[in-house]
Structures are given as structure tokens and as C-alpha cells.
Amino acid sequence: MEEATLFQYRRKIKSAAELRTLVGSRPRAKKVIMCHGVFDVVHPGHLRHLIYAKSKGDILVVSLTADQHITKGNVRPYVPQDLRALNLAAFEIVDYVIIDMEATPISNIKTIQPDYFAKGYEYVKGSVHPKTQKEIDALEEYGGEIIFTPGDVVYSSTQLIDLAPPDINNEKLMVLMDAEKISFSDLRQAVAKMAGLRVHVVGDTIVDSYTQCSMIGGMTKTPTMSVRYEERQDFSGGAAIVAKHLKAAGAEVVFSTVMGEDADCDHVLQDLAAFGVDCRPVIDPTRPTTNKNAIVVGGYRMLKIDTLDNRPISERIVRQLSAQIRDVPADVVIFSDFRHGLFNRESIPVFIDAIPEGCFRVADSQVASRWGNILDFPGFDLITPNEREARFALGDQDATVRPLGSELFKRAGCRTLMLKMGERGMITFRRVGHETRSFFILDSFAEQAIDPVGAGDALLAYASLAMAATGNDVIASILGSFAAGLECGYDGNAPISPVELLARIERAENAVRYS
Template structure:
């Protein structure tokens, strides 16, 4: 936890005017403003020079939501940036601004001096000109600190691989006032949740092969198949993840009257998932085949029918949804016939108001639209799916999350960023929850999104905390990445991961 002395330096935005109104009468105040994504020697020299000009150095920083320096910036979330600045002896007060530009915060502080780096003097930036006018209108003066040592956070970040996964986790745990033992207790408290999963069943078949050469007349690779392994996928493996944390899991899905369908039903029976299986005569079980050589994926071959399910099937599913009360309802969307624009509308309408609604889009070979599930308690999707849904290719990731939260009318959003982790957002909170994966040895990332969905949504249903659910979901996804094949994560594996992280942070 951040030192209490440092913590006292961080002032809430709404209290700034009152505090500095009194302080300004007794002390000379100098004010600096910036992103400070990565505090470097250039910043230290800037602060050091500022401190020689006044009694009190106050530093305000741009909030995450208004930073447009790059798609995944800032690297360091705003609370961590504030903590870093507060830990500096040179800095007396730190404020996380609420606005894109520091105009309002300058008016609240009314500093005697407002300081910027010399590069801003040389650039003749119109934003700097406006800041100067505001400062001078309040009786203050703008100064520029010497620019003999200039560094760029952007340049440092782009040229170096920087990992702050444990620091980000610790800040979030401190914010929520939760420890590692409490995380374990929460995971073990989910066993009585009643869950009903709806979606396509997929059988993921891995064919392990050996490269034996190529044909001379055509550029064709020749491989020898050594073995094949079937794994549950789609909504079926999602339901098994849920079964590992709860006693009460039901699945409504479609499987064909074929070998893969029989495998799916047998596995689900073995895992004690309550199964509502629907069979359509002309629809085979969706089967996705991956051909690997030394764990390198050479080719994917799908056997499936993507046409929409029959009208009578839609009615059966809608009726099952409508009968559920006070349950966690999970729509696991893979777009292989179960969900589309028309069925989603009917299924969403059928959900009783007493239920906790979750929708997840994990479309691999097709296009989905997470906006088909509006007004849910939680939605999750990948960055790519979010961009498809919003027709936005270039927005920074936090702005993208803001837009998706707004358009979807969801209460909570988890945006999956692959190897970059996740960013979560709550309708009532202005700050972003940013977490990196805790994968020590990547074995197989296939199915990580399923683990994230199950553990995060069950935790959110239980605790109503997006921070805690994002942490537990990330831990589950990280555990899955360290397992070969699409196999459900157990509570014991997550507890072991928690122990591993706790040792590192001690």
C-alpha cells in the first residue's frame, strides 16, 4: 500500500479550490501540469528548478480518458501516476485533473507561477498561449524551465519493453482495500450461484503433426499426422469453467447427431453440467480443426453450418430463457447460427428483469456485433470486435472503451486486449481498470477468453465489484494460457497463481 504520507499529498479535484484559497495567502505556489506517464530525469530536473522558485510545488496530471498520445497510452494508469509523483520529495501536492486541458485546474489553484518545459516556449503552441493568458488573468506568471536535458516518456516507452503488471494489480487491490486471502475467499464463495449459459457448442480438434518435406512440383507442405485430440469449445467449455466454480450450471446449446456431438454430450455429462441439447437434423456439430507442427499452427479447417437456427429452435430457446428467474444468464456468442441480429433481439427480450445479464463475443472466423446485447449488466469482447461494432479503426483504446460503454448501454464493460491484458469500465466510475496478464510461461492461449468470461462474470454477480471481477478474471485467463489444450481452469490453479504473485510482491 502507498505510504500514508505520500497519499496525503494527493488532493481530490473537488477540494482543490478550498485548499489552495487558504494556502495561497501564506505560501508562494508554482504549478506544473502534464501526463507524466513515465517519470524520467527530465521531469525531475523540471520539478527541481520549479521548487527553487516557490514554496509549494503542485503537480496536476491529465486523466486517462483524455490522453491521446497512442492507441494503448497511458502505459501507467492515473492513480499509479499520481502515486509516483506523490512519492517525490520535491512535490508537495498532486491532483488528478478531470478535464482534457488544465484551464479549470489553473483557475482553482490560482498559482503565482505556472511552469512548462523550454520546448513549449520554442514550439509556440496555441494551447500554451491560452494557458499563459489564464495564468496572467489571475495575477500569476508563466515561466519556462531550462531545457538542457530533454527526454520523452513516449520515446522511452516505445523503445523499451516495460512491465508493470504487479504494480497495477497492487494499486487496484489497495483501491478496493482487498488482500490475497480475500481474493481466495471470494473465488470459493461462488459455488451456490445459479448459472445458465446459452450458445454454440464447438469441438476444437488439435492434430499434432510432423513436417516430412514438400512436393517439388508445387509449393505444398507435406505433414504426417501423429495424433488428434478433441476438446470442448464454445459455450460448452464456458459452462465447464463455470462448473469448476459453481454447483448449479445449466447449458442450452446445439450439437449434431454425429461423432463430435456424442463426444460433447459425453464430456458435459462427465463434468455434471445440466444439458439442454437441441438437435437440428441438417446441422452438424461445429468442429474446428487445427494442424500443428512443433506447436506452430499451420492450418485451420472448419466443419460447420453457419446458417441461422430454425424458428422452432428459436422459440424453444426463448422459452427456456424466459423461465429463468434470479439467475446469472450468459450469452456466449460465436456466431455459428445460435446468435445473430434477429435471434439476439428475441433472446434479449425474453430475459426476466430479475436476472443478471452477461454477453460475451468471441468471434474468430466470422463477424459478430456486441451491440446486439444492449442494456446488459456486463459485456465483454475483443478490441477487434469493439472496432467492428463501432466502425472505429483509429480511436485510442480508452476512448474506444468509452464509446462502447455508451453505445451498448451496459453497466460494466471488459475489453479484452490479448497479450496486453484487459481494460474494464463501469458506467458509474470515470477511471479505467487496466490489468496485464500474469502468464509466466505461455503454452496455449486458446480458451483464455472463456476462462476470463466465467470467473469475471460470476465474481461480478457475487461482489458487484468490477475491480475484483477483473482481477479474478485475469488470473483465470492467465492460468489457462499456461495449460495445453482448451481445458477448464480450476479454483486450485487460480489459488496457486495468487500464491505465486503474493510471493513476488512480498
């Protein structure tokens, strides 16, 4: 199926006002019957419902609930509204489709005034539900009638999705890009525009170590494993890998951080210098450079040994870093907070006040096993927490993801929130304009998941650059998601290059175009 074939059915998708003009006022020569629902995954029960409804009228109108009003399930709807509308429009029996932007179909019933309104049999079992009664009342105001379709075949979209979620990430991407009038050429141009942007990264340095071992056995008297050391690999991590991602993308990067006076500091400085990152560390001889050493046996991470000191940095160091923030010329300032002492209650307001006027401001505060809060960075242009960090910030372990993200977006006062959901992808919230959706979801684009650690850093880097270069949150989300997916394919932290990103864009385009 070609892309153009899919979108040819868009002619059936109308607004309520357009449809009222098309079908005319009552009484009509052709009877209009209307169905309403979520239709997240169209299954045989839905099809039977639609076929029966069509048999009772001449014109079948299907109204579907907009994404913003669906709260059932943690990440629902699984299929976004534009794609759900196209799915229904592709059926020959369906004449028109409406995306209902209201929480209930009452407004559209009053506008279109269908002759019949079809409900599933489950809505008539026992007493009439109060919501159904409101629909009946709206119909009876002008002489419409409700019809209940047969109910001997019942399926659940939720159960089908939970059983085996369909792989439709490319279809979701295609529909989103089409709705936002974004092409794959726009994605490529955005990658090119990143080159030369001046970025100042401020954050905690972490050396991520992987100590590879092989299993020897266990002790006979105690539950102690015995392993043989084979090799150790050290990677510049934390905010340092964010700086490397940015440099790999073509940005001019200055990195301000705090490190100890030790071998790990020397390793990071040599690594960043060789990579072309201008690192300006403040050396604190009273604390070690943060090191996180994973003991890996047969591909499994058996244990992690952390060497760190999470004490807040001194006032002297706060002054030094704030001077760097104020004096370094930058288009973008990124606060990469891993809560190892650099960012704290006293330092954060000072650092924020030091950001030069006109800079694009980005914050990422990772909680992990420590205390941190993304709401400490109010009014930023972009924040990129994950779901756990959002729940931590709001003290909310119960809300489903979309209401959770919506509340965090409101409380943070940011321009754009990219909420990372791990293997489930990400959801972006943004300030809305005319006919602009307030949020959209992208599935994960990881082609292989060797090591998902560090994917968020890749997303942070590329999304920040894309936002600064284009001002387009959809382009930034897509490129950030692609970069995160690529990072999942590496064992350990590895900077993602534009060549890799462009190749990933090409693979996505080929998949969408079936080429």
C-alpha cells in the same frame, strides 16, 4: 519496499480546494510554483524540469492529467493516475500533487493561484501555443507569472514506453485495489461465493481438435508439405468450455445448445456429463456439430480445417431454445455467441425476451472470421468483447482503445463492459457513482503464453460469476484476468479450477508484498 511505504506518500496528494487552504491566498510569504503534465513514465527530463521549478519557488505543486483526458497512444496512459501521483509524491523536491480531473490546468490555476507556473522549454520555441496562451491569460488575471525551464535535455515517455514497457502490473494492481478498498481476502471470499450459483449458458458448441503431426518433407514438383500423423486431441470448446469453466468454479450449470447427429456431438455430451454439466442439446440432423481442427507440426499451427454450417437455426429450434431459456431457473444467463447459426437477427430478440426477470445477463459475441455484433445484446449487465469485435461493432478502425471502449459502452447501454486487449490486458468501463472512476485498466496476468486461445472464455466465466456473487466490477475484472492468464498456460481448452485461481491470487499477493 513494503506496500505501506509506498502509500505513506499519499499524504502529499491533495485536491485543488485542499491545496488552496494549505498554501493560503496571495500574497504569500512562501512562493508557490506549479508544474503540469502527464508524467506517464518519469524520466530524467521530467526530473530536471521539477528540480529547476523547485529552485524558483518555496512550494512545488505538481498537477497531472487524469486518465480520462489522455488519448495519445493506443493504450495510454501506461501508468494509471493514482500510481503516477504516488510516483511524483515520492520525490523529496515535490511538496504536493494534484490529479487534475479537467482537460486543462486552467481551473486549478484559478483555484490555487500559484505565483509561478512552470512549462518545459519546448513550449516556448517559436510562437506560443494557443493552449499555453490560455494558461498565461489565466495567470495574468491575478498577477501570476509563467516560467519556462531549460530545454537542453529532452526525453519522451512515449518513446521510452514503446522501446521497453516497464513491467509494473503488480504495482498497478496494488494501487487499483487500494483505491477501491479491496483486499486479497475479498478476492478469496469472492471465489468462495461463486459456489452454488445457478447459471444457464446458451451458445454455440465447437469441438476444438488438435492433430499433431511431424514433418517429413516437401514435394519436389509442387510446394506441398508432407507430414506424418501422430495423434489427435479433441476438446469441448465454444460455449461448451464456458460451461465447463463455470462448473469447475462451483456453479450449477445448464447448457443449451444446438449440435448435429454425429460423433462430435457424442464426444461433447459424454465430456460434459462426466464433468457434471447439465447439457440440454437440440439435435439438428441437417447440420454437423461445429469442428475446428488445427494441424500442428512441431508446435506450429500450420493449417486449420473447419467443419461447420453457419445457416440460421430453424424457427422450431428457436422456439425450443427460448422455452429452455424461459423455464430453466437461473441466477445468471450467459449468451455465448460464436456466430455458427444459433444467434442471428431473428433469434436474438426472441432469446432476450425469454430471459427470466431478475437474472444477471451476460453476452459475449465473437466475430473471428464471421459476422457478429455485440451491440445485438443491448442493455445487458455485462459484455466482454475484444478490441477487434469492438471495432467491428462500431465500424471504427482508427480510434484509440479508450475512446473506442467508451463509445461502445455508451451504445451498448450495458452496466459493465470488459474490453479484452490480448497481451495488453483489459480495460473495464462501468457506470459511475460518487467519486468512482468510469474505467480502469489491468495488465495481462499470463505467467506463460503457451496457447492464448480460450483465455477470453475463462475470463467470461469467472468475471460473470464474480459479478453475480459480489456486484463488484473490480473484483470481477481481477478474477477474470487471473483466470484468463491461467488459461494461457494450457495447450487447448482446459477448465480453470478455484484451487488454481486461489493459488494465482496468493502469487499476486506475494509479489505485491515482496514476500
